[in-house]
Amino acid sequence: MPRSFLVKKYFSNKKPNYSELESQTDQRYAVVPLHDSVVPMLVWGSSALPLAFTPAPPSPPSPPGPLDLSSPSSSSSSSSGEEDDCRTSDPPSPDPDSDRSQCSQCGKPCGSPAGLSRHQLTHCTPGPQTTGAASTAARAAFHCKHCPKEYTSLGALKMHIRSHTLPCVCGTCGKAFSRPWLLRGHIRTHTGERPFSCPHCNRAFADRSNLRAHLQTHSEVKKYQCGTCSRTFSRMSLLHKHTLSGCCPSA
């Protein structure tokens, strides 16, 4: 599932204020779809943000086989790209003071060497463009044995593999999930628990993201705007549907 059209911009590094979602005055996000025919703009507050997106060129395929986590000696090699890889949610940083702990792959300032080290675990492997022992070690790839994905760290790979092994099983219906919190969210569908309430109406939701989407329905200016007719939508999927329905045949 491609997520590379999302480019997150960090203007603050913590805790969202959900009341902001109704009266957006900051522009924290940029939405950049890959769909050729769609050039949506994010309307986050008063102005729209038309954005360009340049997909990274595909990396050459790599020959090494998948990593079998059941084998303790697995540690891997090589590298390659994959359609969803090598992206980052963070824009390059303009902060010169963060050079010492700035990610060499995405430019993100990480605050400290430790932060940089941790951040780098999140990068999937780029192409085989580097040489030298240090670079080779830094870009070692860990391949998923279940799919073509590969990661630069065992930790990242393990996290990914959970999406294949689905270790969290619902005791009520037996449905399995990759993460404990996904299971908890699912369990709410059995219990009916809805801890996220809308401040504007009596609705409550089991999922915070669904509340967030709901809050858009209370907003006059929706988050996603059609680049051609300027109509706004509460969800990207609605904008996409709108575009596919023929509003913007050439856009």
Next chain:
DNA sequence: CTGGGGAAGGGGCCC
């Protein structure tokens, strides 16, 4: 057809 709700997936970051 459109808009909204429900459910779920998955990467990133913090503790």
Next chain:
DNA sequence: GGGGCCCCTTCCCCA
């Protein structure tokens, strides 16, 4: 390094 929570998205279904 792992757990928990963040964020975002998509898909499906229904009014």
